[in-house]
Structure formats: C-alpha cells, structure tokens
Amino acid sequence: MATTPRSRRDRPAKPALSREAIVAAALEIAAEEGVEAVTMRRLAQALDTGPASLYVYVAGREALEELMLETAAGEVEVEETDPERWREQLHSLLERMGRMMSERYPGMAKLGMARIPVGDNVMRITESMLSLLKAGGASDQAAAYAGDILSMYVGAIAYEQSLYAQPADDPEAIGAEHERIHRAFVAADPGRYPTVAALGPAMVRGDGHERFRLGIDVIINGLIATPMDGRLSEPPAALGDEEVWPPDAPKG
Amino acid sequence: MATTPRSRRDRPAKPALSREAIVAAALEIAAEEGVEAVTMRRLAQALDTGPASLYVYVAGREALEELMLETAAGEVEVEETDPERWREQLHSLLERMGRMMSERYPGMAKLGMARIPVGDNVMRITESMLSLLKAGGASDQAAAYAGDILSMYVGAIAYEQSLYAQPADDPEAIGAEHERIHRAFVAADPGRYPTVAALGPAMVRGDGHERFRLGIDVIINGLIATPMDGRLSEPPAALGDEEVWPPDAPKG
DNA sequence: GTACGGAACGAACATCGTTCGTGTCAAGGT
C-alpha cells in the first residue's frame, strides 16, 4: 500500500471520533458505493482508524445500520399537509422515500426492511403520511393500515430497484438481468403456462416510474373501495389459532 | 470433538452426493433452523463431507439459494382454477405462499426478494395467480400488474413475519420486539406526531392474518377501481428521463 | 505532579464463502 507505515498515533490531529462523524462517514460511503460497501473495516479506514475504535460509539453493525437508516430518513423532505392536494403530496412523499432508499443510498431499502424503524426521523415521515391519508378522508383504521402497506410497497419497490441498479462497475449486467426476466415471461411455454404466455407482453410493459405511481393509486383506491366494517374490528381477534397466517403481528 | 478422528474416506458407504441431495439437506436445515442457518460448512457437515465437495454440484451460495427457493416453491400446492371461486382460491394460494416462506422455511422470504425467480415451480405459481385474476375479470394489464404487486406483498409480509418469529432460541425476544413497536406508535409524542398518536391504537389493531387477507382485498379492489386506460399504455414510455423514479424496470 | 478513567488501538479469534492441489476409486481400453 502507499500509506505511510508509521503508526497512526503520531499523526498530527484527527477530527475527533464521534457517533455523528461515524454515521456521516458511513452514509458517505453508502452514497458513493452502496450500503453493501459499508463494512466496519472500510468505515474505520475512511476515518483513519481501526475497526475496534468504532465500537466505542456504536454497539455493532446492526446498531450502525439503524443509525444510518434513521439519519438518512432525516434527509427526506416533508411538506406541511395541504388537504386540497393530499394525493399529489402523498405521491410526492413516497417518491422521495423511494429515491432516498435506492438512488441516494443504494441498498438502503434492505436496511429499512430488515427491521421496523421507529426513530424520530422515520416517525416524522409516518406522521406526514398518516396526515395526508386522513386529509384524503380515510377512516382511522384505513389510514393506519395504509401507512403499513404503503411503507411496505415503497420499500419493496426500492429494494427491487437496487437489484438492477447495482454499483456501476458493470453496466452490461443490468441489461442481462432485464433480458433474463423478459425472456422468462414473454417466451414462457404456452403449453404449461398459457396465461403467463398470453400476458407476457403486458407484464413487461411500462417503465418503473409509471408502475410505481400506479401501484400507489391502486392501494389508495383499494382502501377506499374496501369496507373496513367488521374487519380490524375493535376487540383484538382471538389468538391461539395455529392455522392462520401470518400467525401474529404487533398489537396491544 | 466426539467425532471419530479417522478420515472419512474409509467410512462404509455414503449416500452418494448429488445436487438433489444437497438441496434436500439444505431445505431440511432451513426447515428446522431457518434459512440463515444454512451455510456451506453447516450443509457439508450435514452431508458428512467438506465444504469444497459441494462446489462440484452447486456453483456457489447464490446458486444454492436459487435452487432452494425453486425447490421449496414446488411444495406450494396449486389448485385448478375454478372461476366461480377465484377470489377464495387466490386468497388461499397467497396464504400458502406466505406460509412456505415464513413458517415452513423461516427466512425463505429473504431469498425470494433478493432476486426475481423464474424457475419452473415458481412459474407454476405465477400461472395459477394470473389465471385466477383473469377468472376474476381483470384486464390483461391489470392481471399482469396484480401478479407483480401481489407477489411483492406476500414476500414483504412473509419477510416481516420472519423478523418476529426468529429461531425459537429465545421466545422472550419476540414479545420484546412487539413491545418496542407497540410503544413507539401508541405512546408517540402527541405534540410532534399528533396523527400518529391519534391513530396509534388503530395501527396495532387486528391480528396478522386479518391484516394479510385485508391487504389482498385492498389490492384486488384497487385494481378493479383504478382505470388503466392511458396508463401502462402500448408504446413503452420514453426513457432517459433522469427525474423519474424508479428509474427503470424490466420491459421490452 | 500525579493518579485516574475514558478513548483509541493493535492483534487476534471465530466464522463465512471460496479455491487449489492432491488423493481416491471405478470404469474402460489394451
């Protein structure tokens, strides 16, 4: 390596390690090379120290990921709710969320799905989302449920996007992945998979942005069109039924 | 260790390694200890051999995961479409998918989301799903799109479930995770997050199964209620627009 | 001036996926 072999101890002056500086450096790496590139060693190297030093401020990798996600969530802009433009504002908010998790910090979506984040900055976004849904006339129950499903939708789309837009070290690979999917659906065997073969062209139509916006409208319209009465009713449903799936969910 | 120190070479007779045997052993481990527990070493140990031997039949870990997912997909039962009961059959199919990915093989959902699977067994499920949607009267475009979003929904739910139902080595941790989420939403600061605080009780209401089924109906009803005309239209939308998100998706 | 305590560090450990070179064994040709 070209680095000076002398010990780092007698270097002139370091910017003083801190939790904020560590997270900032981690996000910088994530922005440039993707979240996957953020390892404890790589991060320590960027801060001109060793991996062990990080553990003074961060409990471990998992805690670091949580801090990264929470800090990145703080960069997502949140407008004040204008009831007249609730649907437009909701689309816009979800789009910013998706951009943050797949464009600004490639691979961040994975961190968002690996846990259920409850930090202040994330809560800020949730608050805005729920406020917009209420402005749209949703019932409490519908709005609450939409918060869940919309977050999940954005995260899943962003994650899927990050599968294609991997680090730009091999631009050809992207096309190859597209090609693989395309062929599988369009050229499906009409004998065994008649419906897939018939719908193949329809499945690969439209660009990502169009599909993303459409999906959001589908969910919103679905919530409006689906009666909630008698479902998600007041008393928590009886538990202990082994046959239902998913078996459980956060509740009181 | 308590194992015999003598070389494995002079053991009586081994069941002859094969790709099928490897995948079967991997799924057995996944069923008992979760997908995370399937490492090349652990898998080799279960087959009474070394890690290197696996690479004769399986290209690597990624290829193994693909084989596991595809083989597990083969265990998902698929009914013949009965147009009269399309919605019921669709619910049932999605539920079986979810169960496979979170109950039968905990953690399998992660594998399903890490790539877009196109194997025969997965295609079999897609075929059934699309067939049911067509039986429900969906347009080609709506059915094709629903296939996407419903798969994503099931995968995301199953993945979220696997976050709670980790390996049963610490039953207390599950309750703790519930507790963490519950507190965050129900006891949110009404000053900063008024809507979250107001909707907190609604957000944690209902059990998982109820929410799962409701989500499916929301998507189905949303597809019915959302006009597709002029959206996802015939000619692929113009590309090269840097401002749209997601930037791209598999298409012709 | 000195002792204390947190911060930083070098080295190491355990585990992971993967590769290399060699050993083994059975089938097939001579």
Next chain:
DNA sequence: ACCTTGACACGAACGATGTTCGTTCCGTAC
C-alpha cells in the same frame, strides 16, 4: 490382468467479515 484416465471427494488454506481482549495513550481533576 494390468494400466490409464477422468470425474469426484477432500484437506488445507486464502481472503474478508464482525467482534473482543488487553494494552497504551492522553486529557483532566485532584
């Protein structure tokens, strides 16, 4: 009956990961 060959299996090792241990440094309070 012997030899050759080639695919398979294996032990050992490599590089990279997250994490921990014991020590060293340095600023600060006494």
